[in-house]
Amino acid sequence: MTIENISVNKSFGGWHKQYTHQSESLNCAMRFAIYLPPQASNGQKVPVLYWLSGLTCTDENFMQKAGVQAIAAELGIAIVAPDTSPRGEDVADDDGYDLGQGAGFYVNATQAPWSRHYQMYDYVVNELPRLIESMFPVSDKRSIAGHSMGGHGALVIAMRNAASYQSVSAFSPISNPVNCPWGKKALTAYLGRDTNNWAEYDASLLMRKATEFVPALVDQGEGDNFLVEQLKPEMLQAAAKASGYPLTLNMHDGYDHSYYFIASFIEQHMRFHASHLRD
Amino acid sequence: MTIENISVNKSFGGWHKQYTHQSESLNCAMRFAIYLPPQASNGQKVPVLYWLSGLTCTDENFMQKAGVQAIAAELGIAIVAPDTSPRGEDVADDDGYDLGQGAGFYVNATQAPWSRHYQMYDYVVNELPRLIESMFPVSDKRSIAGHSMGGHGALVIAMRNAASYQSVSAFSPISNPVNCPWGKKALTAYLGRDTNNWAEYDASLLMRKATEFVPALVDQGEGDNFLVEQLKPEMLQAAAKASGYPLTLNMHDGYDHSYYFIASFIEQHMRFHASHLRD
Numbered sequence: 001m002t003i004e005n006i007s008v009n010k011s012f013g014g015w016h017k018q019y020t021h022q023s024e025s026l027n028c029a030m031r032f033a034i035y036l037p038p039q040a041s042n043g044q045k046v047p048v049l050y051w052l053s054g055l056t057c058t059d060e061n062f063m064q065k066a067g068v069q070a071i072a073a074e075l076g077i078a079i080v081a082p083d084t085s086p087r088g089e090d091v092a093d094d095d096g097y098d099l100g101q102g103a104g105f106y107v108n109a110t111q112a113p114w115s116r117h118y119q120m121y122d123y124v125v126n127e128l129p130r131l132i133e134s135m136f137p138v139s140d141k142r143s144i145a146g147h148s149m150g151g152h153g154a155l156v157i158a159m160r161n162a163a164s165y166q167s168v169s170a171f172s173p174i175s176n177p178v179n180c181p182w183g184k185k186a187l188t189a190y191l192g193r194d195t196n197n198w199a200e201y202d203a204s205l206l207m208r209k210a211t212e213f214v215p216a217l218v219d220q221g222e223g224d225n226f227l228v229e230q231l232k233p234e235m236l237q238a239a240a241k242a243s244g245y246p247l248t249l250n251m252h253d254g255y256d257h258s259y260y261f262i263a264s265f266i267e268q269h270m271r272f273h274a275s276h277l278r279d
Numbered sequence: 280m281t282i283e284n285i286s287v288n289k290s291f292g293g294w295h296k297q298y299t300h301q302s303e304s305l306n307c308a309m310r311f312a313i314y315l316p317p318q319a320s321n322g323q324k325v326p327v328l329y330w331l332s333g334l335t336c337t338d339e340n341f342m343q344k345a346g347v348q349a350i351a352a353e354l355g356i357a358i359v360a361p362d363t364s365p366r367g368e369d370v371a372d373d374d375g376y377d378l379g380q381g382a383g384f385y386v387n388a389t390q391a392p393w394s395r396h397y398q399m400y401d402y403v404v405n406e407l408p409r410l411i412e413s414m415f416p417v418s419d420k421r422s423i424a425g426h427s428m429g430g431h432g433a434l435v436i437a438m439r440n441a442a443s444y445q446s447v448s449a450f451s452p453i454s455n456p457v458n459c460p461w462g463k464k465a466l467t468a469y470l471g472r473d474t475n476n477w478a479e480y481d482a483s484l485l486m487r488k489a490t491e492f493v494p495a496l497v498d499q500g501e502g503d504n505f506l507v508e509q510l511k512p513e514m515l516q517a518a519a520k521a522s523g524y525p526l527t528l529n530m531h532d533g534y535d536h537s538y539y540f541i542a543s544f545i546e547q548h549m550r551f552h553a554s555h556l557r558d
Contacts (some may be wrong), residue, residue: 067346
């Protein structure tokens with residue numbers, strides 16, 4: 001397992017770094033970013049929050065726009081942000097922004113031409129944490145969070161791997177992808193037309209039948225253009241009610257789908273994760 | 280005077296907005312961004328920090344990457360970020376990133392082909408504050424700050440208009456442009472070869488002979504690749520010592536020229552400005 005450092009920036013007394021590595025899950029070179037808080041330079045093993053970004057993003061957007069480093073440095077939490085899909089000239093793609101490169105949806109694709117590279121579920125659940133925990137001064141305490149497509153990914157991954165995550169949070173997640181245009185398009189392409197195969201990638205369906213719980217926090221802007229057609233947090237809330245899932249859903253007047261919304265509430269998400277990572 | 284709103288995002292209880300307007304100084308359409316803290320929605324007139332960005336930037340970089348809104352919302356300060364030059368197909372440009380569009384250097388150009396549009400000094404000193412103070416719920420208390428080329432702009436503008444600004448701050452400013460490659464290239468193009476005409480745009484030369492003082496804060500990373508050849512904060516410090524100028528210069532081990540550096544110390548700059556805007 002080798003990784004190549006491609007950038008370094010000091011940030012709030014810690015270090016933001018980008019790396020590339022050859023991913024076994026994805027059969028291509030992948031890039032990720034890590035923020036190591038100052039505590040990680042002082043011999044401590046710090047817990048990790050994995051951050052999954054939304055459509056069109058890379059490992060850079062969250063690190064540059066969310067203002068997370070201030071609070072990560074205070075709390076002593078590392079942040080790991082993978083890219084949102086496999087990339088490269090020989091990696092299948094689509095003209096739409098919502099399928100293919102930049103739109104991996106955190107699934108293991110089973111359909112051609114996607115299945116060769118699009119194994120983002122395995123990458124995020126297995127390969128990436130194994131790499132991070134072997135290469136950086138981090139503990140094995142993990143939480144996971146994300147935005148939009150990445151909120152979907154974080155919720156699905158936490159629910160299907162409840163023992164591996166202390167907490168999960170999402171901003172504006174695609175809460176019920178089997179039931180919205182973005183989700184139907186991506187799941188059809190990556191998993192095929194048999195909707196029975198989609199259920200294990202749907203946060204609302206998983207939450208409704210859950211028996212193991214990961215504390216969950218979701219924030220959603222009421223001024224978000226995608227709220228009604230694509231995001232459907234009410235489906236997640238109904239599912240939580242049915243199974244008794246420990247979900248807190250906060251709705252926010254006037255906030256939209258942008259990083260300005262994420263930045264406004266990232267401190268609360270970090271404090272939520274810190275309270276569970278400390279347990 | 281008319282302005283056209285082109286974007287709105289709620290942020291930390293306040294509003295980030297972008298506008299375009301026809302600039303009289305620049306003879307072209309200009310874009311700026313404003314962050315209005317929550318206090319501005321509650322009938323208060325809030326003071327304004329003008330932020331001048333560096334080479335290649337627009338009105339967007341600082342608003343997206345510096346994490347300033349959290350502290351601006353707490354302190355009740357509006358932020359105004361203009362673009363870094365005139366723009367447009369009929370606006371003169373250069374192939375280099377350090378001259379022409381995106382590189383206005385906050386001067387009034389006197390040389391062809393630049394003089395028709397490149398009047399950024401007048402725009403920032405006169406036209407923009409007049410527009411902001413007539414169109415938004417702000418007071419006439421102003422401070423000014425910037426990064427790199429914008430740090431140069433902020434220091435020059437504050438020193439030449441000491442009565443108009445309560446305080447000035449800069450990250451990694453081009454402190455002595457008559458004496459560095461970026462400055463020599465831009466000042467030759469915009470002002471001509473007679474270096475006597477450059478002195479009024481050089482922060483170190485202005486600070487050395489200053490008799491009216493604006494409290495000044497400068498932060499500089501020691502890991503900044505441009506430090507020795509382009510930035511020269513030691514020239515500013517020597518000038519401050521000669522004139523007794525109230526300058527605080529902080530050097531920071533390991534920090535580079537990026538927004539990760541700005542974000543790490545923007546809270547201190549905002550508290551510095553707030554202490555003077557309150558006077």
